[in-house]
Amino acid sequence: MGTAPAWGFLATAGLWWLLRGRRTGWAPRRWLAAYTLTVAVAGAVWLAWTTTTHGPTRLPLAVLWAGGYALAVPYWRHHHIPNPIGPTPPAPEPDVAPEPPAIAEVHEQLPEVIDLWNKWVACKGGPAEGSQLADRESTADGEKYTVLLPRSGSRVSRRELQNRAYQIAHAMGMSAAQIRIDAHDDGEHLAYLLATLDRETAAASLTYPGPKDCYDPATGITYWGRWPDGERMPWTAFHPERGVFSGVILGGTGAGKSRLVEQLCATWLNTGFVTIWMIDPQDGSSLPTLAEYADWAVVGRDPKRLNAMMRGIDIVGETRTKNNAIARPRRKVHPLSPRTPVLIVVIDECHMIFDPNLVGPEQAAINANTVDRIARSYRKGGMGVLLASQDSGLKVFGGLDTLRANVVNYNSVVMRLTSNIAGGLIPGFGGDAKALPPHGYAYYNGATGSRDIHGRAFDAENDLPRYYREAPRVELETAIRRPLTEQLGTAYTRRHHALDDATTANATNLYGPVPDPSLIAEIAIDDPDLAAGLSQIAAARDVQPFLPDLGQTTTTDRPPAARTTTTGNTLLSAWTRQLGPTATDEPGEDFEPDRQAVDVLAFGAGLAAQARGEDPDEAMAAIRDALTGDATPTFPSGFKSLGTAAGRDIYQAIRDGADTPATIGIRAGYAESTVHRILKALLADKLIRKTRYGRYEANPAA
Structure with missing residues (x-):
């Protein structure tokens, strides 16, 4: 063989x-x-x-x-013949367990993310066919996984997976807000899945934790929201060695843009070394809280007021830049401290002040070029700008690409928009702003912490007034205040009254310098708050609001104002005659003011007091006394500040409700320098006290 x-x-x-x-x-x-x-x-x-x-x-x-036996050993080490199955012994009688106590509350079982993913997402024909979840991690309000994307067959890229986040949420039976797809550091074939499972915890984590917890002094980073995995969303604001950084917030109506601006400013003001100038072209309606507490607030689109602030910005930037060179040793960056504070210029709806159709071609160019210098040249002078707009094109930046590049370089927040962002406006941004929910949802793109997923801003609206009241008030240093005062005059020295002045100007344009009291009485029926505001403005002009000179002859021939409601009721004005003598009064006849008119004006004063949080009854009694002469003012004795007529008049003006130097001066009839001198004396005698910066009231204990 x-x-x-x-x-x-x-x-x-x-x-x-x-x-x-x-x-x-x-x-x-x-x-x-x-x-x-x-x-x-x-x-x-x-x-x-x-x-x-x-x-x-x-x-x-x-x-x-x-x-044969020797060569078979490796095979049989991996293949064991099972032992034969013997007869199964009878199961023991189960112990009778006591009935469990009744469950008082049933909690919803958390979804099994991996099971849902495999059945509805990674299945054949699913949004991410052939993918797998691995590396489960627990987050504050859910779970985090690594998504392994298939490299062959039905390929799905990480970018496509992000675009299908809504389909994935639908397939898993979740809301779109519960599913986020984020980029992975190790390659495009991987991604992170962030699933929010505990909505109550997620909502609680969005409560504004306060200014101290939202600012890191070591890095200068401000935190303003959270991503779904609990990581906080940053804003690089300022750094002692690098200066101040600018930024932009884009968001349509209802997106939460203005509330985020006020939240950031509240955090910055509470650091104790930040002061804020602001521009609100919408007459202060966008940023009402910030307008009240900003060091200088320009509301509206008056070119004169805008031009004054633009000149002030250049004065601060140029002077600080020169001071850095004069200082010894020479400084590269302006020092950041309560005595030499950071100046942040906030401009809401910034596209409006760059629009030549709204502010004029010359002023629009001045505004754009000045803001460009803040972002480009004044960073090391301790200045930065925060722009906010509901637009999404280059006109947000006044048509200047240099301004766009310097502002978006460090901080860009994109909230819900009605149109896609113009190409290249924010380099590296790949989110879908049109698909964002309203009310605080946002993408962040900047120097630190940029991510492809959106998070949500903290809910701070209810707490903002308190944090603004508690924030320390700081002013620019003497070396800056002096040139500002010399070159801008009252535009700067009266900056703390800019909001009141603009409000008064708007009221004058709409209702005249002395509104008709009958009109105010009718307005009070429909809108008591508006009537209170008009009464407060008029009270700042004169102790007798809405009244002509009592020595003038007036007539009451016209009938009282009337209006018929939709239900058929006729409303007659309570105003029947002026408080001065009429043509029918005999010369030399003792004149008695019309009590109905007094009641109307007292009602307006009461509304104004209520709007300020004061006792309306006391305000109504005071206005009646002032109008009818029923009471003679009395003053405490033994105080040096009341030894002059000016001191007594100014003190009485404060007791009558005037609370700012401007309104006190108007009501008492004295110059601003005299008012400030008397205020210091009254404060020293503890007859008055400061309620907040630039506001005074009589001391009840005096």
């Missing part, structure tokens, strides 16, 4: 390997190949030995038996 059987055995072994052996899978493939070759060679050698000698005698059979 020769060696033919041996060669046949080798051929059979090779064929078996090709057809089946390499796919068995019970060991690594290279090891299986070596094992198969060893067995085949050993078998061929035994066959050749047996066929070329005396056949299968005792010795060849013994070698076959021993060698």
Whole structure:
């Protein structure tokens, strides 16, 4: 027979390997190949030995038996024959357990994210077919996974997965706000899945934690919201060694843009070394709280007021830049401290002050170029600008690409918009602003912490007034205040009254310098708050609001104002005659003011007091006394500040409700310098006290 059987055995072994052996899978493939070759060679050698000698005698059979067992050991180590199954013993009688106590509250079971993903997302035809979830981590309000995307077959890129986040949420039976897809640092074939499972905890984590917890003094970073995994969203505001950084917030109506601006400013003011100038072209309606507490607030689009602030910005920036060179040792960056504070210029709806159709071509160019210098040149002078707009094109930046580049370089927040952002406006931004929900949802793109997913701003609206009241008031340093005063005059020295002045100007334009009291009485029926505001403005002009000179002759021939409501009722004005004598009064006749008119004006004064949080009854009694002469003012004795007529008049003006130097001066009839001198004396005698910066009231204990 020769060696033919041996060669046949080798051929059979090779064929078996090709057809089946390499796919068995019970060991690594290279090891299986070596094992198969060893067995085949050993078998061929035994066959050749047996066929070329005396056949299968005792010795060849013994070698076959021993060698076969030895070569089979590796196989049987991986393949065990199970023991036979014996009869199953009878199950023991179950112990009767006591009934569990009634469950007082049933909690919703958290969804099994992996199970839902495999069944509805990674399945055939799903939004991410063939993907897998791994590396589960618990977050503050949910879970975080690494998504392994398939590299072959139905390929889905990380960017496509982000675009399908809404489909994924729908497939898993969740809301769109519960699912986020974020980029992975190790490659585009990976992604992070952030699933929010505990909505109550997520909502609680969005409560504004307060200014101290939202500012890191070591890095100068301000935190203003959270991403779904609990990480806080940053804003690089200022740094002692690098200066002040600018930024932009884009968001449509209802997106939460203005509230975010006020939240950031509240955090900055509470650091104790920030002062804020602001521009609100919408007459202060966008940023009402900030307008009240800003060091200088320009509301509206009056070119004169805008131009004054633009000149002030250049004065601060140029003077501080020169002072850095004059100082010894020379400084690269303006020092940031309560005595030399940061100046942040906030401009809401900034596209309006850059629009030549709204402010004029010349002023629009001045505004754009000045703001450009803040972002480009004044950073090391301790100045920065925060722009906010509901637009999404280059006109947000006054058409200047240099302004756009310097503002978006460090901080860009994109909230819900009705149109896509113009291409290249914010480099690196890839979110879908049109798909964002309203009320605080936003993307952040900047120097620190940029991510492809959106988060949500803290809810600070209810707490903002308190934090603004508690914030320390700081002013620019003497070296800056002096040139501002010399070059801008009253535009700067009266900056704390800019909001009141603008409000008074608006009221004058709409209702005249002395509104008709009958009109105020009718307005009070429909809108008591508006009537209170008009009464307060008029009270600041004169102690007798809305009244003509009592020595003038007036007539009451016209009928009282009347209005018929939709229900058929006719409303007559309470105003029947002026408080001065009429043409029918006899010359020299003692004049008694009309009590109905007094009541109307007292009502307006009461509304104004109520709007300020004061006692309306006391205000009504005071205005009646002032109008009718029923009471003669009395003053405490023994105080030096009341030794002059000016002191008594100014003190009485404060007791009558005037609370700012401007209104006190108008009511008492004295110059601003005299008012400030008397105020200091009254404060020293503790007859008055400061309620907040620039506001005074009589001390009840005096």
